[in-house]
Amino acid sequence: MDGSRRPNRRGEGSRLRDEIVAGATAVLEDSGNEDAVTLRAVARRVGIAAPSIYGHFPDRDAMLRAVVAEAFSELDAALAAAVSEDPDDQLRALCRAYVGFAGARPNRYRLMFARYRSGEAGELNKPRATTEGLAGGDAFRRLVHAVSTRQARAASEETLQDAVALWVALHGYVSLREAVPAFPWPPEDTMLEDLLSRVR
Amino acid sequence: MDGSRRPNRRGEGSRLRDEIVAGATAVLEDSGNEDAVTLRAVARRVGIAAPSIYGHFPDRDAMLRAVVAEAFSELDAALAAAVSEDPDDQLRALCRAYVGFAGARPNRYRLMFARYRSGEAGELNKPRATTEGLAGGDAFRRLVHAVSTRQARAASEETLQDAVALWVALHGYVSLREAVPAFPWPPEDTMLEDLLSRVR
DNA sequence: TGTACATCAGTGAACGCGCGTTCACTGATGTAC
């Protein structure tokens, strides 16, 4: 994504890249708007000159993709932590973590699933047979595993259907709750239990 | 939304307003990007000078809100038509129409549920007790009605839960399908039947 | 150990661009008398 990263003097070098991603994330969450994440706004936030970003990203889009990649890593880490903290009820723990993640970072969550950012057009967006290498694929496979664990049997076609249905419901829930806050939503726990009860 | 609409000479007057909304919609669907719907792009599309738009909308945001309002009307009309064409299986007809609507106008659908556009900040986004007056409220009430019809009883708390779960699933499905086309989605009919089977 | 030099992360000024919006206007339409 970055191309020519060479070792930096005084161990200070690639630190700026991380600061840029963190700054871009902060601008996104503060402004609530992907368009506000300009090179200049990020540079102001980080305290550098705007052209300095070009040392780490070839263009603005690459910077935004790095924010998305980082967010997917965080999501996966959050799900992994939830599952290992509650191994007896992995599916519930996982759903709670998913909803909690999206609720705590609504703007990052939205950006993660804005298609045109999740990869360049073309090859990456062609339909494929598995979720290998797909952005969010790790998270989805955790979901499949938690469903099959709850069902106390090996993953089957039905397991997969349940996992897709649950993912779709979770995503729909967190997206709509954010988009239509005026809707009379039930409490989060009630909603989650309802969605879980629809998994066979 | 428009403020000072007075009768126009030669019956030509408010026609431009409709042309502007149609032009903005066309720019949106062609570009796939809300940001591309600028006053100047719309004006080029319609064949007028950019400042002419100010005769019909106070600013760019009002123009975009008109696009959204028009799209919600279309959605409601599509759902109404589907239900009345298949009165014996209203819920299935309605789900198909919903998914079909979103699939045929992905960019409009996305814009409809981009919170910050669906109303000014403040009052309109405060949680409320009912769906009266909510953007998309008509559509949601159709869904509730179709669920209670299928259950052959008056709408209850459980009906409402089913309707919310179904709406959430439908929205999640159409959003993710658009955002992550590389995911190995089942055929649309299979997916729809699966989601319907989870309604009690 | 000392010095000349290569490296390279980051800078400041400048570019051209498209944008939303303002302004004074034009010119056809219809109306008052």
Add this chain to the structure above:
DNA sequence: TGTACATCAGTGAACGCGCGTTCACTGATGTAC
């Protein structure tokens, strides 16, 4: 019926702005000899 005038939808030029990106640069760091 004729004429002066009010109306008003739409125009063209211009504004200031922030943007992404390019460019030649600076100045500290570390290395070759």
